[in-house]
Amino acid sequence: MRIMMIVKATKDSEAGVMPSEKLMSEMQKYHEELQKAGVLLDASGLKPSSKGWRVKYSGAKRTVVDGPFAEANELIAGYTIIQVKSREEAMEWARRFPNPSIDGKEAEIEVRQFFELEDFAPGEAVERFREMETGKKK
Amino acid sequence: MRFMIIVKASKDSEAGVMPDEKLLAAMGKFNEELVKAGVMLAGEGLHPSSKGARVRFSGAKRTVIDGPFAETKELVAGFWIWQVKSKEEAIEWVKRCPNPMREDSEIEIRQVFEAEDFGAEFTPELREQEERLRAQIAAKKKR
Numbered sequence: 001m002r003i004m005m006i007v008k009a010t011k012d013s014e015a016g017v018m019p020s021e022k023l024m025s026e027m028q029k030y031h032e033e034l035q036k037a038g039v040l041l042d043a044s045g046l047k048p049s050s051k052g053w054r055v056k057y058s059g060a061k062r063t064v065v066d067g068p069f070a071e072a073n074e075l076i077a078g079y080t081i082i083q084v085k086s087r088e089e090a091m092e093w094a095r096r097f098p099n100p101s102i103d104g105k106e107a108e109i110e111v112r113q114f115f116e117l118e119d120f121a122p123g124e125a126v127e128r129f130r131e132m133e134t135g136k137k138k
Numbered sequence: 139m140r141f142m143i144i145v146k147a148s149k150d151s152e153a154g155v156m157p158d159e160k161l162l163a164a165m166g167k168f169n170e171e172l173v174k175a176g177v178m179l180a181g182e183g184l185h186p187s188s189k190g191a192r193v194r195f196s197g198a199k200r201t202v203i204d205g206p207f208a209e210t211k212e213l214v215a216g217f218w219i220w221q222v223k224s225k226e227e228a229i230e231w232v233k234r235c236p237n238p239m240r241e242d243s244e245i246e247i248r249q250v251f252e253a254e255d256f257g258a259e260f261t262p263e264l265r266e267q268e269e270r271l272r273a274q275i276a277a278k279k280k281r
Binding site for chain 1: 140159163170173180182183184209216232243250251255
């Protein structure tokens with residue numbers, strides 16, 4: 001199963017404060033361990049929401065809203081994607097995640113499982129997704 | 139430059155209602171266009187937060203909280219990672235994205251940090267390690 005560990009934003013990350021060399025180094029060490037265990041699929045950081053925007057859909061209507069967005073604790077600052085055998089294995093890795101906050105105080109990560117194509121009822125659209133993914137993963 | 143296109147959750151997605159064939163087909167068509175244009179790096183859906191968890195950090199302390207989580211509209215239901223030449227190109231693609239839910243919904247577009255954004259704190263040693271990691275991941279994906 002594939003798992004996304006979502007790093008929630010903080011006041012610092014939204015203000016554009018960059019991580020210290022110490023935090024960068026801790027993060028790198030942790031990701032090296034993930035890599036050595038053969039579970040790391042991807043990891044990246046996102047720029048503050050002030051550089052982003054939202055599109056709101058209401059039926060066929062679309063409205064564009066420019067960032068920044070207010071609810072800092074619910075925004076995403078980064079993510080790490082891993083491939084593991086069980087939820088327990090995912091939680092073990094999640095517990096070892098370094099405290100991602102820039103000031104070393106409060107932070108939160110959210111652990112969520114990916115849908116796989118087998119989770120969808122079979123059909124033409126799902127088959128086309130499968131063809132698109134052939135060779136993309138693993 | 140890379141962008142993350144975040145599909146926000148809805149009442150349906152959090153309740154585990156799966157997309158119908160019509161929506162799957164519309165998304166499939168959009169995805170095929172992204173792949174053909176060489177824009178799509180990843181695209182995935184996430185199970186409802188009832189199957190997820192959170193880890194809260196306070197200094198060195200960690201607390202695990204099991205889902206589901208209440209603030210539906212702030213949760214993530216899925217995402218794409220796109221590689222484009224400009225913000226304008228990303229905007230053009232977003233305009234063509236089908237409404238990802240049957241209800242009112244929202245997507246959020248965010249730019250991904252690249253190594254050069256980190257400045258001096260990202261030392262040559264750390265950069266080298268990062269490049270090695272990325273190369274290993276890329277090699278693993280190709281296998």
